[in-house]
Amino acid sequence: MQKKEGIRKESREGRIRTILLLGILFVVCFLGSFLLGRYAVSPKELGGILLSRLISIEPFWSSAAERVVFNIRLPRVLSAALIGAGLSAAGLCYQGLFQNPMVSPDVLGASAGAGFGAALGILLGFSYFNISAFSFVCGLGAVLLVQLVASQVKSSPMIGLVLGGIMISSLFSSGISFIKLVADPNDTLPEITYWLMGSLSAIRMQDLLFAVIPIGIGCFILLLLRWRLNILTLGEEEARSIGVNTRILRYVVILCATLITAACVSISGMIGWVGLVIPHFARMMVGYDYRATLPASLLLGASFMMLVDNLSRTLTTAEIPLGILTSFVGAPFFLYLLLKEGKR
């Protein structure tokens, strides 16, 4: 028994250590991302610029460097971190809810709805900020519709949700196609197409402030529920037999994950694979307990997205949309996981 305790403590400490390492990775990615880009900023300058906001330092850097750091790179790096963390957390929680590790954050139609909202907003000539807001509302609306459909399905709520998600997603996708069809091919159509590919190039501080509220609230509540999320993976009946009514828990988790997903898509466009691959990676590192997997997914997702965004703005002179790169990195990686698991 003594020996057993030792092993368990070690594995628990191992998890904490892994999460700490992921935290360090996050900080390194965060700071490193400020240094990359067309305008060169040295680490020393970056340190000075960031610290000057806290203590008074005689500026030894150019005012252009300061503008680049605060006005261009800060919103970009922050939003990459926010979206990476948010999509990973949403994916992780949906996977538990559906007892299926192959589920991604768009399962309930939040992405398709938000995409439709953005396309319609662009078609109607909304301002950039209003496009985001409208897209966010449509994302939430799509999931609400799925909920309504599911509540009418008598057999099993989960089957209702999955089928409802497929149907509503498909409806909104065809809506997007229709908007593309009628959009002006000279300016509106390319704008819609580019938006749907997913990009952070046009992001500004105000968009970020708009998205940080729903993503923050969603992640905060999910973090509070971290242990309960484990119970969801048992399925409704088994959870019920140990005294947990999953109905309320399910609604809360869907609401949080939907707020997060819709907000992410509304400011960045469709960015696939992150919400599917990062939770797998997190589980490989720290096991299945949500108390460890959720923080690990948040940190890992944020780091991954910042890295990919760095690639997107430095690989070529013209930016490569993020959505393309995440699929380019994510799909082969997932294939690798699949083959590796097959061997076991």
Add this chain to the structure above:
Amino acid sequence: MMEHVMKHQEILSVREVSFGYRNHPVLQKVSFSLAPKDFLCLLGPNGVGKSTLFRCILGINTGYSGNIFLGNKNLRTLSTRELAEKIAYIPQYSTPVFGYTVFEMVLMGTAGSHSLFSSPGKAQKEAAHRAIERMGISHLSDRSIAEISGGERQLALIARALAQDADYLLMDEPTANLDYGNQIRVMQMISSLAQQGYGILLSTHNPEHALNYANRILVLKDGKVLSEGSPQTAVDRQILNEAYGVNVRIHSIEQSDGSYLVCVPDQIQ
């Protein structure tokens, strides 16, 4: 041997419970009762309503007629959490999708005892440890539930039910899909739990398990109780023929450490 202290000495009584899916009746006026230290085995062919009966007792199927009482409380009036404090359920063997460790899985049994935003504390962790130890699987604590054998997984699920601290344990075919050795180990473990004070309701496809481990047997046929009583009285050649449509003879094998009942099918049916 650890004695399970019953929180209450209440008797679980199922009274004239009927249930149907749409117009198709599954259970028809099923009545029986279960006391602490009882080990009641449910026998009957596939689709006879054994799982449906469990689902009625667990409050998952709510549209049944008749009543189920625990002591003088109607189960319909109990909340999910109150019910879980009295009755635990051990589901059928299945391969888990999420590979929680045995300890994490058993710890989930304590979920009913604390609030939405809290994580298990020291008391819950100790309860989980005790339950794991009781099932004799301490060495598996940190192994993934997806990697251990089916029998070990069944013991882990029973440990989760013990951590839940209920008085009654409902088990839906706990030995289905287990190999021969594991079937015997799991049945012996369950039988010792009954001696320790738990009330056990278990469904099985193997009449020999019912004959040798249970102290009471209930045979269902077409949703009705075909026979009920002690292993000596509730099951004979005729009852097994009516329930399963095969001719078998029940033999008692006398050994130095007691007798064992076996069912031998007739060679010419």
